Amino acid sequence: MTIDKKTDEQLMRFLKENQPETPEPKPDEERQVLAAIEKRSARKGLFQFPHLWKWAVPGLATAAVLLALFFLQNPVKDSGTKTANNAELEEFLHQTVGAVYEGNGIYSGVGEEWLTLAEQVAY
Amino acid sequence: MQSFSALYREYRGLVRSVLFKISGPADLDDLVQETFVHIWKGYSKFKQSSKLKTWIYRITVNVAVDSYRKNKKRGLEVVLDPERQESHSGANQIVCKDLVQKGLTCLKPSHRAVLVLHCMEDIPLKEVAEILKTSIGTIKSRLFYAKKIMLEFLQKNGVKL
Numbered sequence: 547m548t549i550d551k552k553t554d555e556q557l558m559r560f561l562k563e564n565q566p567e568t569p570e571p572k573p574d575e576e577r578q579v580l581a582a583i584e585k586r587s588a589r590k591g592l593f594q595f596p597h598l599w600k601w602a603v604p605g606l607a608t609a610a611v612l613l614a615l616f617f618l619q620n621p622v623k624d625s626g627t628k629t630a631n632n633a634e635l636e637e638f639l640h641q642t643v644g645a646v647y648e649g650n651g652i653y654s655g656v657g658e659e660w661l662t663l664a665e666q667v668a669y
Numbered sequence: 670m671q672s673f674s675a676l677y678r679e680y681r682g683l684v685r686s687v688l689f690k691i692s693g694p695a696d697l698d699d700l701v702q703e704t705f706v707h708i709w710k711g712y713s714k715f716k717q718s719s720k721l722k723t724w725i726y727r728i729t730v731n732v733a734v735d736s737y738r739k740n741k742k743r744g745l746e747v748v749l750d751p752e753r754q755e756s757h758s759g760a761n762q763i764v765c766k767d768l769v770q771k772g773l774t775c776l777k778p779s780h781r782a783v784l785v786l787h788c789m790e791d792i793p794l795k796e797v798a799e800i801l802k803t804s805i806g807t808i809k810s811r812l813f814y815a816k817k818i819m820l821e822f823l824q825k826n827g828v829k830l
Binding site for chain 2: 549553554556557558560561562563564565566567568569571572575576578579580582583586587
């Protein structure tokens, strides 16, 4: 459907002449509007640094994630466990080096490889 | 606050009229209040690159369209003022006005905004495009569809143009 020029002009005139009448405002509208604005401006005190609020939440979240990742990769070692591990390692090394020494008759490069392996196992 | 009070007095009629035509009578007072709160919040950041009136129209249309969408989501339809319908049902012009208002509710909010601004508020298409932050081509297209639907609605309801 197309609208010819004449109909278009008539429609425009009809709409202009018969546009809905806006109801009158309440007598105290101005007071209410200004009160609402004053209320907002009083509340604004708490949020007077919106840019800080805007960055604080994502910033804190990122810091928390980074901290969690750091502790996942560098777990805090319990000192009791470490002592036990050292004792186990000493025992292990003693037995291993002894075995290598006894087996080969000399304390050679083979023994060093075993030491490295032992350290890896222990830590 | 005094200067804002003057601004309120100057533009309250415009704001109220546009809100009523786009979103209907429901919550009109609340919407007027919301619009002026938005205007007040943005007033300090308002740049003189656009006209104050254009900027106020933009805020008003945004509040009206948002309200319409919210009401639609909540299942509330835009209804005519029942008091007005009952008390003036006899007068021909009132019937026509009610028909136009009903016709407006048949339009999409974006189409309705264009029709209200251009055909009722007499704003040139270029400025309507500026208010709605879109191209003049889009505005012309929206206006065409709005007029077409409005014309069909009016003809269906016995209006002869």
